[in-house]
Amino acid sequence: MAELTATIVRISQLMDWQVPPVFGRPIPQIGARLEREKGRAGMVVTGSGFMPGAKVRIRITDNASFRTEGKGEANTKGELKPPAYVEILMGKFNRELFVVATDEREDLHNLTGVLWSNTTPRSK
Numbered sequence: 001m002a003e004l005t006a007t008i009v010r011i012s013q014l015m016d017w018q019v020p021p022v023f024g025r026p027i028p029q030i031g032a033r034l035e036r037e038k039g040r041a042g043m044v045v046t047g048s049g050f051m052p053g054a055k056v057r058i059r060i061t062d063n064a065s066f067r068t069e070g071k072g073e074a075n076t077k078g079e080l081k082p083p084a085y086v087e088i089l090m091g092k093f094n095r096e097l098f099v100v101a102t103d104e105r106e107d108l109h110n111l112t113g114v115l116w117s118n119t120t121p122r123s124k
Contacts, residue, residue: 026049027049027115027117027118028047028049028078028101028103028116028117029048029118030045030046030047030101030117031047032045032046032122041088042085043058043070043086043088043097044084045070045072045080045083045086045099046083047079048077048078048079048080049078049117050078050080050103051078051105052075052078053073053074053076054073054078054103054104055071055103055104056071056072056073056074056084056102056103057069057070057071057102057103058084058099058100058101059099059101060086060098061097062095062097063095063096066095070085070086071084072084072101074103080101096121097121097122098120099120099121099122100116100117100119102116102117
């Protein structure tokens with residue numbers, strides 16, 4: 001029965017990245033906005049629900065092959081403050097981008113093994 005439950009959770013996560021982990025553990029919540037100026041672009045990422053004082057890894061992808069990562073740090077309240085800035089190569093921000101973040105907490109119900117935030121889509 002446990003194998004069946006784990007398989008169902010994995011399938012659900014493949015179908016919907018925003019499935020919350022089991023046992024009612026809250027997932028970090030993020031927001032993102034694209035900033036463009038003088039020939040460069042970047043994603044400004046805010047968030048809460050991280051472990052206080054944790055290093056936060058931010059991943060930005062598209063639905064093809066683009067992927068970049070950045071870093072931030074949670075304050076004593078678990079908020080990503082100041083907001084993190086992740087630079088994006090010119091031309092890549094013309095696609096729909098997806099932003100997620102993790103403080104590297106373990107989540108055995110996720111195929112990656114870590115607890116990820118909600119997925120925030122950002123359109124071009």
